[in-house]
Amino acid sequence: MRLFDSHSHIDDRAFDNDRDAVLARAHEAGVLGVMLVGITQKTCMRALEIAAATSGLFVSLGVHPHDCKSCSEKIMQSLVSLAGRPKVKAWGETGLDFDRMFSPQKDQERWFVRQLEIAAELGLPVILHERSTKGRFLEMLKAHLPPQGCVVHCFSGSKKELSSYLDMGCFIGITGIVTNKTRGEELRRQVRSIPANRLLVETDAPYLVPSPERNKFRRNEPAFVKSTFLELAHLRGDEPAKLAEQTFQNTLLLYGIDETEVAAPGAP
Ligand SMILES: [Zn+2]
Numbered sequence: 245m246r247l248f249d250s251h252s253h254i255d256d257r258a259f260d261n262d263r264d265a266v267l268a269r270a271h272e273a274g275v276l277g278v279m280l281v282g283i284t285q286k287t288c289m290r291a292l293e294i295a296a297a298t299s300g301l302f303v304s305l306g307v308h309p310h311d312c313k314s315c316s317e318k319i320m321q322s323l324v325s326l327a328g329r330p331k332v333k334a335w336g337e338t339g340l341d342f343d344r345m346f347s348p349q350k351d352q353e354r355w356f357v358r359q360l361e362i363a364a365e366l367g368l369p370v371i372l373h374e375r376s377t378k379g380r381f382l383e384m385l386k387a388h389l390p391p392q393g394c395v396v397h398c399f400s401g402s403k404k405e406l407s408s409y410l411d412m413g414c415f416i417g418i419t420g421i422v423t424n425k426t427r428g429e430e431l432r433r434q435v436r437s438i439p440a441n442r443l444l445v446e447t448d449a450p451y452l453v454p455s456p457e458r459n460k461f462r463r464n465e466p467a468f469v470k471s472t473f474l475e476l477a478h479l480r481g482d483e484p485a486k487l488a489e490q491t492f493q494n495t496l497l498l499y500g501i502d503e504t505e506v507a508a509p510g511a512p
């Protein structure tokens with residue numbers, strides 16, 4: 245069984261002391277591809293450095309809604325100048341987050357639209373972040389739908405939102421929340437209605453440790469995407485080997501990654 249962690253932040257400082265061991269454990273668990281998702285100019289640079297040296301690691305460039313208050317066109321242009329690097333496969337994460345409002349709504353909306361324009365110009369798929377936007381995100385996404393495809397990462401929306409995303413052709417990213425009986429209750433009910441060819445799995449590491457690991461670890465890591473995946477297959481009543489290959493291929497398709505760019509099983 246091979247898996248792809250379609251959304252992680254292993255460039256985070258939380259991994260500075262043991263990143264190589266983390267990647268080795270991912271490989272042992274069959275996680276052969278990992279997308280490193282940028283949230284600021286600094287984290288994008290760090291992700292590029294890390295991914296350049298290791299096969300199976302890829303990078304998405306972008307500024308997170310939380311960080312939009314300090315975004316500028318200069319920052320955008322410096323990210324655009326990095327987009328031609330071979331490991332860059334996506335733009336984001338971008339979107340709207342009205343849950344904690346770390347950036348004012350007007351800044352979030354301005355840079356969300358700008359980043360969708362940039363991704364379309366560059367021909368990159370988009371990694372989308374949405375939280376508590378009560379329809380505003382959906383409205384803006386509809387008006388600027390990424391031509392190269394997109395994933396609504398860490399999906400936690402309503403049934404209605406899910407069907408709108410599916411109608412628009414979005415992929416749906418499932419995190420460890422699906423392993424949580426209480427917090428994931430709503431999501432656990434919805435995963436059966438997502439077509440298999442639209443599903444991605446992700447950790448969002450170092451955040452959102454899946455339930456099976458939560459007693460032992462405070463930090464999430466790509467190897468743990470297996471727990472999320474197995475719970476997803478269980479809830480859907482799917483055969484794990486078949487669903488694993490499907491979600492793996494979905495990830496390659498969305499990000500435009502060739503099989504040969506992914507680490508071979510058993511490779512160091
Ligand atoms: Zn996010």
Ligand SMILES: [Zn+2]
Nearest residue numbers: 251281337448
């Ligand atoms: Zn993230």
